[in-house]
Amino acid sequence: MTASPTSPSDEPTRRFRFNPKVFAVAIVASLVLGGVLGWVARTTGAEWLVTTLDTIGSTFTSLLTFTVLPLIFTAIVVGITSLRNVGGGRTAARLGGKTALWFATTSLIAVTIGIVVGSVFQPGQGLNIQPTQGNVDEVGQKSSGSWLDLINGLVPSNLIQAFSEGETLQVVFVALLVGAAAYSLGDKVEPFIEFNRSVFEIIQRVLGWIIRLAPIGTLGLIGNAVATYGNEFFAPLLSLTAATYVGSLLVLFAVYPTLLWFVARVSPRQFFGKAWTALQFAFVSRSSGATLPLARQTAVNLGVDRSYASFAVPLATTTKMDGCAAVYPAIGSIFVANLFGIPLGPVQYLTIVAVAVFGAIATAGVTGWFTMLTLTMASLGFPAEVVATGIAIAYAVDPILDMMRTTTNVGGQIAVPVIVARTEGMLDDDTLDAHTGPPLLNADDTRTPTPA
Template structure:
């Protein structure tokens, strides 16, 4: 990352550095693309295998309930911090943003689109999107990871229900998982090179100049992210008698990768590796981490939309009431899956703005610095995904070698 930072500043300083910027982009984007190629088979094989393994556990339904419950608890804490910071700092009052830059984004999140996105369009979860590139339409194919999760869960349950006829299918899923894990191990070994390209390209392309115009807003977002990552998460670990130092030693590689890739889905393999290093039972981790990577977004879906929505309201001088703040909490806690499979939080932000009846053009004010904010948001997303997996596994006795620090165990 330091070498990438240096390369990015060199590219910005040179009068003609298109070659260096292109090289950094090629290195970083190639690494992320390879990660995303492996994500669909990883998610499918992991969830199908984990469902077959969870049948041996008497508390499988409790595990699912506890996982979803802790998703909601941590999201509630995160969005509450975001709302409090926005009301105290008031980043939208006297903001230096140019009102002329306000423009409604082409991609807008709605509850209807979210619900429709849960229904698989095909067995591969494959979708297509078209956008204009240099005035010409360009169609891109991509996987809807949330749909893959739905397909995988249903396929795993069906395989169990058909009994002996489903055993070859489950054996195939376990074999596929082993092969994909080996491929991922090779790819993750290249993550320092990918981080160099990604971070360097981000600095070369966006720089830090635009932060000056929205300094209070960016400061509020990063302060909120820091409070959750370095305050709330360690506190939750301590309350469970777990060592924050142990957790962050294991999670740091994934958090760093999330910071530079800006993709929770792309970081999924590294997040699974975190769970393994912490001793979380593989049958549970292979279920919880893929689900968390698509639906657990404390940074993108809780802290950021809370601060951004209040920023937009303050910028336009529109008052918000208690019911608006309650709606914002509701959107953040149950709407996280709306960001599944996407880089950035634009869909979640527009979903929050439309729910509160705020001008969608306000989102256009924040797009200039979104890539810089997205790095911090994704790092917190990844940390939260690993944290919930670790805490639930610990509560249910699914952490091997789970040595508690006596100094951290709460008194009875």
């Protein structure tokens, strides 16, 4: 998965105890049923059915919309302040810093690939959907403007007004300032940090409840879209799926093996020979958290010092998500921009990169696909209703995307500790060469990983 929603960084859909496989089937079924109902409404001219589908879809979008701004604010504040947690002695600080640096480096590469693939595939192009609210023309002007235009619209004259009017970019700016101030004040503001962390968890819980309605929301959104635009609406979803898979596969099978070969002197055969079981389990379970025991033991089998693996892999499980927090936010933002006719320029692409790198070094577990895609589009200045509508539409194919995103996440969660261990002289070549089978769990890892 994505980051699975079983931890703070995990997506809200799996934070709660219901069967994710049943949920995925329900999403796909609602996609099909929505398409059928939309086709019936379009061919028969049944206005009542169109109105019903539109009401269902817009209600689900509105439920998502009201969570966007508080989610953005608290996620940024908690993410920045949590950077203080890396440390604990010179060796630990050096390892933590180098691990975070490699997280950011590989995320930079991954998000660049996402932008390139998204620019080639142009997912969402060909349609021009209008959200239920908001001024898309205004955000389009912001997106195509200069750096000066961006700065002028960045600082709010009234904090409450920024929230009440849905000025997402201004909320991002304020959150960065508040987070930086809280970081600098340290323990003095611990109650404030805990308050934001609690609010973030509450929002995640509310999102989990809302997302349980995703099958119903998907039915309404897809049905209304097909009734309005016809069968051509499925082409953008297909292009989103194809772009996500191509981008993720490039990171998994090109970027990681290249870095492992040239930096860690680990061959692709060695890496995939030992990591394949964990990658397969990640694809099926769609949960980085559920794959953690296998991923940690895989790193050990690749020669990583056990104590470092016990630190780095769990950290990566909630932070290192190149599929969810780099490739997908880039492609997803391009998808939503194309759907709503919003132009993206160099300023916007640099913003996408900056958000992805921030997500890679924020150790608060805020890097799941839902949060990172929301943060990315908010940083681009998309209105909250555009963000919510775009995410709701993308949810129609999320189970399919989630499998590949999660597999890429886990690949990076294993690869980076191997790279850092080699640069620190903590990689055992005898262990690396000794075993090429699946990651057999040791006595301290006897629990069988199950989907979150």
